[in-house]
Amino acid sequence: MIDDIVVVDRASKSFGPKTALSDISFRVPPGQICGLLGPNGAGKTTLFRLLMGILKATSGTLQVAGLDAFEERVEVKRVIGFLPDEPVFYSYLSGREVLALSAGMHGLDVQEAMARVETLAQRMRLADDLDKYAEEYSRGMKKKLGLLLAMLHQPRLLVLDEPTNGLDVESTRLFYDLVNEEAAAGTTVLFSTHLMDHVARLCSHAVIVNSGRVVEQGALADLAERHGEPDLEALFLKLTSRPAKE
C-alpha cells in the first residue's frame, strides 16, 4: 500500500565481495511497533543505515513515507528519528547544547523544542545531567540522550537500533512506556533488539533476518504458532541457528 511508512522492496547491499543484505522486502504501516530481529551480523544496522540514506542500496528500493531513502535523504531525515546503536556526540557540548543544536538544525522553535524535551529528560531521569558534557556520559546516558535527539523533531517514524542496550531496568521500563505512548499517538516504530521477551511485550509485528535475508515476518500473535513453536524465542532459534564449525 502506498501509505505504508516503510516499504522495502527487494533491497540488497554488498560491501565489496561481502553481501550484507540480500533481496529483502517488508512493509511497516503507520502506528505499528515492529521488531527487527536477527543474530549478530544478520544485517540489521545495515538496513537502518540504508533507511537513513547513509548507505545506497546495491539493488532494490527503500521508501520512507513515500520518499526514496537515498535520493531524498535530506527530506527523509525530517520524517525519521534515528537512534544509532552507539550514539556519538561532539566532545565540547553538553547534553543540553547537543539537543539545542539539533533543534536549530531541524529548523524548530528551539525554546519550544527544549521545553518539550526537558519533560522527556525528566521522565528518562536525564534532566540532572543535561548540563554535563555528553562525551562524559555513561553508555546508558548516551543512549538516553540519543533517544531524546531521535524524538526531538516529533518524527513520524522512530528507527531505534538496540534502544535498551545499556539502559538500567527502570530506564528500560520508562523507555517502553514512552514508545507505547508515541505509537498510540500515531508514530511508527521500527526497532532492533536481541531481547525476545521485550519484543513479545512491545511489538505487534516482527521481521526476522538471518544472514542478510528475511526468513520470517508477520503478526506476533501467530508467527510462532505458524511454525508449531511454543514461543518467539523457540521460533527465532529454529530460523537462525547455525551449526558450530568444527
Ligand SMILES: Nc1ncnc2c1ncn2[C@@H]1O[C@H](COP(=O)(O)OP(=O)(O)OP(=O)(O)O)[C@@H](O)[C@H]1O
Ligand atoms: N562497512 C562495511 N564493510 C564491510 N562489511 C560490512 C560493513 N558494514 C557491515 N558489514 C558486514 O555486513 C554484515 C551485517 O552487519 P550489520 O552490522 O548490519 O549486522 P547487525 O545485524 O546489525 O549485527 P549486530 O546484531 O551484531 O549489531 C556483517 O557481516 C558485517 O561484517
